[in-house]
Every structure is written in structure tokens, then in C-alpha cells.
Amino acid sequence: MRRVAVIGVGQSLYGVRSDVTMQELAWEAVKEALEDAGVTQRDVDISVVGNVGTRGYELMPAQPVNDYIGMTPKGPIRVEMACATGLVALTVGYNLIASGSAEVVLAVGVEKMTEVDTPTSLAVGGRAGNYLWEFHFYGTTMPAGYALYATAHMAKFGTTEEHMALVAVKNHYYGSLNPKAHFQHTVTVEEVLKSRPIAWPIKLLDSSPISDGTAAAILASEDAVRKYKIDTPVWIAGIGYANDTPLLTRRKDYTTFQATRLAAEMAYKKAGIEPRDVEVANVHDAFTIAEIIAYEDLGFVKKGEGPKLIAEGQTYAGGKVAVNIDGGLKAKGHPLGATGLGMIYELTKQLREERSGPRQAPLKKYIALAHNVAGVGPVSYVVVLRR
Ligand SMILES: CC(=O)SCCNC(=O)CCNC(=O)[C@H](O)C(C)(C)COP(=O)(O)OP(=O)(O)OC[C@H]1O[C@@H](n2cnc3c(N)ncnc32)[C@H](O)[C@@H]1OP(=O)(O)O
Known part of the structure; x- marks a missing residue:
């Protein structure tokens, strides 16, 4: 297998993007990523387009996106894995290069969610669970599924609504410093606790929003890194992935996501690192409890110690x-x-130390981790990056 690097990245402003079509939105990230890498569409062998189809009517989104972003006659491959689609697109691109089938790959993820209402977007278009056994019979929505995990974690480990609120406070603080964030305002613990209940104990401010947005990465072989004179390649050191049953009725333990534990184990092994080596991470905080459980499942702390980690401010x-x-x-x-x-x-920006002030993580080992989950945790992807 050949080594693969991230050589360029792009991301649009996330939020309500009714100002652009899906294709125009995708171009915002692709343009930035191509310029960042210093390459053009001519240098890219194939595109991998990630799209869930939350609008419910766009059955073949990859083709118009690929054409609009100037890739014709090359590509595309379309991938879909619910909320984990982005890292699946990266994984497909990684494998194309690692196996020798391509030298440079564009992975782009794009989603327009706000054109339709929330139930259509998540329950019809972007359904990530099992239609018959979860949505149809039991009406389990995403917040309701994660609420089961929150109450189990509370009962077993004494986790409180305040612990969950502290995750929202931290992430909104950083959102307030990010000009590309959907929400760029801070929130207090009191505001989170008083916000509207969605599926107790999950409240409005414990939830991720319904967003439009796009992000892209240009991946390259070692030869291509040299050819295009990339001075700060960010290497994909290990990718792990795993699956659990989507049927919540068949899950045994509601305080942990088995798929994440297995995916992390695989990624750490391939990268040859321990969880303690990770200095900066993006974890799948679809709901605040999910971030607390991710601290534990990714091995940053022992089981049950996630609430303490956020309470002590150790994830700032x-x-x-x-x-x-x-x-x-x-x-x-x-x-x-x-x-x-x-x-x-x-994480590429972090490893290249392109952030400033409180937005830049201090680095010694230059190791980062991304964690992307589908549905109520049945699929998990973990990627270790290293500069
Ligand atoms: C593995 C996985 O990733 S599973 C996760 C998949 N994603 C999800 O499940 C999305 C979860 N979020 C949601 O379903 C929705 O955002 C909800 C249910 C929390 C809120 O949706 P709605 O009740 O339809 O809220 P609505 O869109 O009407 O917005 C009302 C207000 O709240 C704000 N708001 C909406 N969602 C959020 C949020 N998550 N956080 C903060 N504010 C929010 C809106 O900006 C709006 O503010 P305004 O009145 O000042 O304009």
C-alpha cells in the first residue's frame, strides 16, 4: 500500500445557504481546496462525491456536482453512509491512491438540508436507521435515540445535564471564533439547561442543527506530493471503520458505541499510536452526550470519566x-x-498550524483524529492524521 497525504482542503460557510444551488455550494469547497493544493481539475484523476440526499428528491447528486465543478470527463464515484458520508468519501479516495489506481483524488461532501422541513430531511431523505424497526414502529428519531444513551449514561455514571451543557458551551465558544460556523454566538450553561426540550434530557442547545454546507479534500500519492512541491503534506496515518446493528432493540449497552471502539482500535493500530498521542480531535457531537461518550470510546479517558474530562475543561x-x-x-x-x-x-489547518490564538491547538507530536458516525451509532469511521 502507498502512503496518502491531504494536500489541499476547503470548506464553505455552513448554515442556511438558500443563496446557492447544491452544485454552486460544492464548488465553494472544491475551489478553495484546489487553490490550497496548487492544482487544477486537470491534475485530479477522479472525484468522490459524498451526499446523503436529505432533500429526498435528488437521486443522482454526484453527476451534476462533478460536472459543475469542472471534472468532466473524469469521475465521479458517489458515496453515501448517512452522517458518516464525509469520512467514507475520504476512505474511498485513500484506497484509490494507496492501491495505485490514482495519483490525485478529490473528495467532496455536500448537503442541502434546509430546503425541506426537519422530519423530511432526517426521517425521509436522510434516514440513517432502519425504517421498519426504528422509524415506522417505534418512531425513534435521532434525538430520541441519543436520549436513550444519555439517560443510560446518567444512570450508570452520574452524568448530569450540566455536564452535557458544558459541551455545548465549549463548542459554541469555538463556533463564535469560526467565521465559517453555522452558529457564531456563545451560550451559557443556564441557557442550555433552559432551552426547549427535544427528547429529554436532550434539549435544543444539546443538538446539532440542520445545516447546508460543503467541504473538500485533495488527496495525493507520495509521488504527487513531490511533483506538486507540497511543503506541508498531512499524512493519513490510519483509518478504522466498524459496524453495529442499527436495531436499538438488539444493543446490549447504551453507554458506549461498539462501532466507535472497534473503529478506533483499528485506526490506532494502523497508525501505530496510542489514544494519548492524539493532540487535537474532531469527534461526532451530533448531540452533546455523543461527545462525552466519544471521549471514552476513543480512549481519551476510561469508561465513565467523560463527564469529568469536560467538567475540568480538559478538551479546550x-x-x-x-x-x-x-x-x-x-x-x-x-x-x-x-x-x-x-x-x-x-484538522489539516490545525496540523499545519494555520489557526491563531485560542483557535490553534498546541502541538508536539502533530497527531490529529477525526471521528464520524452514522445514525444512532451503527457505523463509525476514525481517521488518524499526522504531519
Ligand atoms: C449520527 C448523527 O449525526 S445523528 C444527527 C443527525 N442530525 C440531527 O439529528 C439534527 C438534530 N437537530 C434537529 O433535528 C433540529 O435542529 C431540532 C429538532 C433540534 C430543532 O429543529 P426545529 O425545532 O425545527 O427548529 P427550527 O429550525 O424551527 O429553529 C428554531 C430556532 O432554533 C434555532 N435552532 C435550531 N436548531 C438549533 C440547534 N441545534 N442549536 C441551536 N439553535 C438551534 C434556529 O436557528 C431558530 O432560531 P431563530 O428562531 O432565532 O431563527
């Missing part, structure tokens, strides 16, 4: 491990098909 930049210091899904936003590549965008 300068703490034990900087987590979601771009605002995370909670504040930066969660345009499903783009989200994982939006993490790669942020």
Missing part, C-alpha cells in the same frame, strides 16, 4: 486533548454529507 485547546475547537457539529453545523470532510478541513 491547551487541555489534555483539544476537541471540536472549530465548533463541532453542535455549533459549526452538521450538513451530513460534508461533516466528516469538514473535520479533515479543520
Whole structure:
């Protein structure tokens, strides 16, 4: 297998983007990524387009996107894995280069979610669970699924609504410093606790929003890194992936996501690192409880110690491990098909030390981790990046 580097990244402003079509939106990230890498469409062998199809009517989104961004006659491959689509696009691109099938690949994720109402976007277009056994019979929405995990974690480990609120406070703080975030305002613990209940104990301010957005990464072989004279390649050191049953009725333990534990184990092994080596991470905080459980499942702390980690402020930049210091899904936003590549965008900037002030994580080992999950945790992708 050949080594693969991220040589360029781009991301649009996330939020309500009724000012652009899906194709125009995708171009915002692709243009930035191409310029960042110093290459053009002519240098790219193939595009991998990630899109969930949350609008419910765009059945073949990759073709018009690929054509609009100037890739014709090359590409595309379309991938879909619900909220984990972004890192799946990255993985497909990685494999094309690692196996010798391509030298330069564009991975782009794009999603327009706000054109339709929330139930259509998530329950019809972007359904990530099992239609018959979850949505149809039990009416389990995403917030309701994560609420099951929150109450189990509370019962077993004494986790409180305040602990969850602290995640929202941190991620909104970083969102307020990120000009590309969906929400660029801070929130207080009191505001989170008083916000409207969605599925107790999950409230409005514990939830990621419905966002439009796009993110892209240009991947390259070692030969291409040399050819295009890339001075700060960010190497993909290891990718892990795993699956669990989507059927919540068949899950045994509601305080942990098995798929994330297995995916992390695989990624750490391939990268030859330990969880403690990770200095900056973007984890899948679709709901605040998910970030707390991710601290534990990714091995940043022992099981049950996630609440303590956030309570001690150890996941701010300068703490034990900087987590979601771009605002995370909670504040930066969660345009499903783009989200994982939006993490790669942020972590590449972090590893290249292109952020400033409180937005830059202090680095010694230059190791970052992205964690992207589908549905109520049945699929998990973990990517380790290294400069
Ligand atoms: C593995 C996974 O990733 S699963 C996760 C997949 N994604 C999700 O499940 C999305 C979860 N979020 C949601 O479903 C929705 O955002 C909800 C249910 C929390 C809120 O949706 P709605 O009730 O339709 O809220 P609506 O869109 O009407 O917005 C009302 C107000 O709240 C704000 N708002 C909406 N969502 C959020 C949020 N998550 N955080 C903060 N503010 C929000 C809006 O900006 C709006 O503010 P305004 O009145 O000042 O304009």
C-alpha cells in the first residue's frame, strides 16, 4: 500500500445557504481546496462525491456536482453512509491512491438540508436507521435515540445535564471564533439547561442543527506530493471503520458505541499510536452526550470519566486533548454529507498550524483524529492524521 497525504482542503460557510444551488455550494469547497493544493481539475484523476440526499428528491447528486465543478470527463464515484458520508468519501479516495489506481483524488461532501422541513430531511431523505424497526414502529428519531444513551449514561455514571451543557458551551465558544460556523454566538450553561426540550434530557442547545454546507479534500500519492512541491503534506496515518446493528432493540449497552471502539482500535493500530498521542480531535457531537461518550470510546479517558474530562475543561485547546475547537457539529453545523470532510478541513489547518490564538491547538507530536458516525451509532469511521 502507498502512503496518502491531504494536500489541499476547503470548506464553505455552513448554515442556511438558500443563496446557492447544491452544485454552486460544492464548488465553494472544491475551489478553495484546489487553490490550497496548487492544482487544477486537470491534475485530479477522479472525484468522490459524498451526499446523503436529505432533500429526498435528488437521486443522482454526484453527476451534476462533478460536472459543475469542472471534472468532466473524469469521475465521479458517489458515496453515501448517512452522517458518516464525509469520512467514507475520504476512505474511498485513500484506497484509490494507496492501491495505485490514482495519483490525485478529490473528495467532496455536500448537503442541502434546509430546503425541506426537519422530519423530511432526517426521517425521509436522510434516514440513517432502519425504517421498519426504528422509524415506522417505534418512531425513534435521532434525538430520541441519543436520549436513550444519555439517560443510560446518567444512570450508570452520574452524568448530569450540566455536564452535557458544558459541551455545548465549549463548542459554541469555538463556533463564535469560526467565521465559517453555522452558529457564531456563545451560550451559557443556564441557557442550555433552559432551552426547549427535544427528547429529554436532550434539549435544543444539546443538538446539532440542520445545516447546508460543503467541504473538500485533495488527496495525493507520495509521488504527487513531490511533483506538486507540497511543503506541508498531512499524512493519513490510519483509518478504522466498524459496524453495529442499527436495531436499538438488539444493543446490549447504551453507554458506549461498539462501532466507535472497534473503529478506533483499528485506526490506532494502523497508525501505530496510542489514544494519548492524539493532540487535537474532531469527534461526532451530533448531540452533546455523543461527545462525552466519544471521549471514552476513543480512549481519551476510561469508561465513565467523560463527564469529568469536560467538567475540568480538559478538551479546550491547551487541555489534555483539544476537541471540536472549530465548533463541532453542535455549533459549526452538521450538513451530513460534508461533516466528516469538514473535520479533515479543520484538522489539516490545525496540523499545519494555520489557526491563531485560542483557535490553534498546541502541538508536539502533530497527531490529529477525526471521528464520524452514522445514525444512532451503527457505523463509525476514525481517521488518524499526522504531519
Ligand atoms: C449520527 C448523527 O449525526 S445523528 C444527527 C443527525 N442530525 C440531527 O439529528 C439534527 C438534530 N437537530 C434537529 O433535528 C433540529 O435542529 C431540532 C429538532 C433540534 C430543532 O429543529 P426545529 O425545532 O425545527 O427548529 P427550527 O429550525 O424551527 O429553529 C428554531 C430556532 O432554533 C434555532 N435552532 C435550531 N436548531 C438549533 C440547534 N441545534 N442549536 C441551536 N439553535 C438551534 C434556529 O436557528 C431558530 O432560531 P431563530 O428562531 O432565532 O431563527
